[in-house]
Amino acid sequence: EVQLVExxxxxxxxxxxxxxxxxxxxxxxxxxxxxxxxxxxxKERERISCISSDGSTYSEDxxxxxxxxxxxxxxxxxxxxxxSLKPEDTAVYYCHQGCDSSWPGGQGTQVTVSS
Numbered sequence: 001e002v003q004l005v006e007x008x009x010x011x012x013x014x015x016x017x018x019x020x021x022x023x024x025x026x027x028x029x030x031x032x033x034x035x036x037x038x039x040x041x042x043k044e045r046e047r048i049s050c051i052s053s054d055g056s057t058y059s060e061d062x063x064x065x066x067x068x069x070x071x072x073x074x075x076x077x078x079x080x081x082x083x084s085l086k087p088e089d090t091a092v093y094y095c096h097q098g099c100d101s102s103w104p105g106g107q108g109t110q111v112t113v114s115s
Contacts, residue, residue, distance in 0.1 A: 002026040002104040004034075004095050009109030012085055020080040020109060022095030030073040035099035036080045038091035039108075050099035051078060058099075063089075085113045 008020040022034060035050040049059040049069040057069050068081040078095060090113050096105035 002097060004097065004104065004106035006093060006095055006106045006109040009093060009111045011112045011114065014086055014113055014115050016085050016113070017081070017083045018085065018111060020082065020093055020095075020111075022078040022080075022106065024076045024078070024095075024097070027097065029076040032097055033099050034071065034078040035096050035101075036067075036069060036078070037094045037096060037101055037105070038089075038111075039094065040091040043091075045094065045101050047099060047101065049080060082111070085111075087113045087115045089113050 003025045005023045008018060012018055031053050033050055033052045035047055037045050037047050039045040048063050049067055051057045051069045051071050059067060066084045071078045092108040092110050094105045094108045097103040
């Protein structure tokens with residue numbers, strides 16, 4: 001069974017940092033891309049960053065230069081380092097197998113950025 005578990009969310013002031021983790025199990029982790037998504041209240045889930053099996057990355061313009069995605073295949077974990085957080089980054093953050101929200105994902109972790 002594919003499982004992804006997000007952690008590391010919390011409440012932070014604007015300008016602060018958080019590191020999210022996505023721990024995966026139930027599939028051959030190192031051959032899959034993993035994506036980070038977020039969903040703010042009343043909005044659709046949006047992809048923000050993705051890392052392929054070979055380590056190449058993609059980030060949306062809204063987070064480029066502030067968020068960094070990385071993976072540790074030995075730990076079956078993908079990370080999202082978030083710096084210079086803004087109130088508009090407030091959302092539930094999810095990771096999904098592949099870079100598509102229609103693929104299996106986790107339960108999410110809440111990130112709240114206060115102004």
